[in-house]
Amino acid sequence: MLKEQLKDYMEAHRQEMIDDISALVSIQSDRGPAVPGGPFGEGPKKALEKAMEICGGHGFATKNWDGYVGTADLNDGPSCLDILAHLDVVPVSDGWTVTAPFTPKLVGHKLYGRGAADDKGPAVAALYAMRAVKELGIPLKGNCRLILGTDEECGSGDIPHYYDQVPEAPYTFSPDANFPCINIEKGSIKGWYHANYPEMTALPRILSAKGGTKINVVPNKAEAVVEGMDKEALRKIADEVTANTGVKFDLSGEGTITIQVTGQDAHAAMPEKGNNAITGMLTLLTALPLADCEGVQKLRAFQKLYPHGDWSGMAAGIAMEDKESGAMTSTLDIFSMDLTHFEGQTDCRCPICATDENVTEVLKAGAEAAGLVLDESCKLNPPHHVPADSPFIQTLLAAYEKYTGEKGEPLAIGGGTYTHHLKNGVAFGCEFPGGEDVHMHGNDEFVNIDELILSAQIFAEVIVNLCS
Numbered sequence: 001m002l003k004e005q006l007k008d009y010m011e012a013h014r015q016e017m018i019d020d021i022s023a024l025v026s027i028q029s030d031r032g033p034a035v036p037g038g039p040f041g042e043g044p045k046k047a048l049e050k051a052m053e054i055c056g057g058h059g060f061a062t063k064n065w066d067g068y069v070g071t072a073d074l075n076d077g078p079s080c081l082d083i084l085a086h087l088d089v090v091p092v093s094d095g096w097t098v099t100a101p102f103t104p105k106l107v108g109h110k111l112y113g114r115g116a117a118d119d120k121g122p123a124v125a126a127l128y129a130m131r132a133v134k135e136l137g138i139p140l141k142g143n144c145r146l147i148l149g150t151d152e153e154c155g156s157g158d159i160p161h162y163y164d165q166v167p168e169a170p171y172t173f174s175p176d177a178n179f180p181c182i183n184i185e186k187g188s189i190k191g192w193y194h195a196n197y198p199e200m201t202a203l204p205r206i207l208s209a210k211g212g213t214k215i216n217v218v219p220n221k222a223e224a225v226v227e228g229m230d231k232e233a234l235r236k237i238a239d240e241v242t243a244n245t246g247v248k249f250d251l252s253g254e255g256t257i258t259i260q261v262t263g264q265d266a267h268a269a270m271p272e273k274g275n276n277a278i279t280g281m282l283t284l285l286t287a288l289p290l291a292d293c294e295g296v297q298k299l300r301a302f303q304k305l306y307p308h309g310d311w312s313g314m315a316a317g318i319a320m321e322d323k324e325s326g327a328m329t330s331t332l333d334i335f336s337m338d339l340t341h342f343e344g345q346t347d348c349r350c351p352i353c354a355t356d357e358n359v360t361e362v363l364k365a366g367a368e369a370a371g372l373v374l375d376e377s378c379k380l381n382p383p384h385h386v387p388a389d390s391p392f393i394q395t396l397l398a399a400y401e402k403y404t405g406e407k408g409e410p411l412a413i414g415g416g417t418y419t420h421h422l423k424n425g426v427a428f429g430c431e432f433p434g435g436e437d438v439h440m441h442g443n444d445e446f447v448n449i450d451e452l453i454l455s456a457q458i459f460a461e462v463i464v465n466l467c468s
């Protein structure tokens with residue numbers, strides 16, 4: 001029975017697998033300045049060379065594609081399945097407690113080190129799936145190719161270099177996310193609004209306002225400075241806004257009052273888990289008895305498009321949902337304002353029914369009607385969808401179910417994975433539902449070796465089923 005054979009094979013190769021992952025984790029492969037043969041820096045280059053050496057050592061034909069990606073082929077048959085993983089990592093910060101980030105350490109079933117979970121461990125699990133199929137002598141008609149990228153964390157500049165030269169395989173999966181499998185990735189729009197107006201001079205006025213530091217995050221902090229308002233009157237309005245929104249306001253100063261705004265941060269794909277400090281701040285500012293002027297009128301119009309608590313895009317006219325991918329989410333992640341100008345960036349995660357017509361054009365028209373400008377660059381990054389009832393997804397889910405005994409339902413997510421632009425590519429593994437938090441991108445990142453060994457069996461089953 002294949003299942004028992006694969007289980008025995010992986011258990012017998014547990015230590016070798018740990019050694020190979022450790023060899024890769026030991027190389028600090030975050031992005032750096034380009035070097036000859038290493039477009040993403042010395043670290044990614046070294047990790048790629050090491051990975052090619054490991055794959056070659058296990059008997060696979062390898063190729064280094066100018067330092068962008070490396071490939072290892074299971075056989076010389078026609079292209080059938082690509083497995084896409086990556087060797088670059090995110091930078092580390094202080095505060096690792098179990099081991100230094102590039103000194104891998106095994107504690108029980110956990111192997112600690114930067115990149116152990118994202119994505120060097122899963123890359124090696126895929127390699128061992130290929131090894132098992134080859135060494136167990138299972139006959140295949142088509143090829144399974146492992147593609148190891150070196151720039152997933154900084155914009156995936158590695159991938160076009162490869163796919164400009166080689167067509168996409170009939171099937172591709174990337175073990176860089178979650179089981180059972182992610183067959184839908186929402187689209188996104190990240191558009192900047194701008195407003196210019198004559199200098200606000202009459203009192204009371206807003207001197208400045210700002211909030212949020214980066215896109216993708218619902219901000220928990222914002223700050224505004226208001227001049228010419230009575231502090232008690234401001235306090236009273238702020239308390240009312242707090243009662244309605246849960247956003248808190250700390251006031252300091254007299255005459256010129258600084259307002260510290262505190263909400264709750266969250267991933268922009270899950271805005272319901274946060275409490276947006278920017279929209280809380282705009283609710284307060286637009287409720288103040290400010291001297292009327294064009295800047296204030298534009299701010300009020302903008303606030304009407306992004307009222308606090310509206311993360312469905314209702315007010316902006318883009319609320320929509322579908323059965324497969326769920327609802328639109330729309331957040332305001334960044335905002336800044338001075339006496340003559342304000343700007344804000346919206347972050348929309350769009351369901352598969354979204355198009356430039358029914359989202360981008362609607363946002364543009366809404367901006368225009370409010371006297372604002374939505375940046376020309378604002379465009380839908382289209383959603384990605386491989387139908388759940390396709391033979392490919394059914395094969396992946398069946399393998400997952402066979403080895404875990406759990407029902408496999410495909411997932412829809414708001415973020416984009418490595419396979420977002422592949423027609424028939426999905427994320428598959430290696431985090432299991434309900435598993436421990438592996439501190440991906442954080443301190444004390446680890447990978448659960450037991451789970452990797454199980455992942456490798458699932459991958460081997462998929463290789464056999466798709467390539468024979």
Ligand SMILES: [Zn+2]
Pocket residue numbers: 086118119152176
């Ligand atoms: Zn990753």
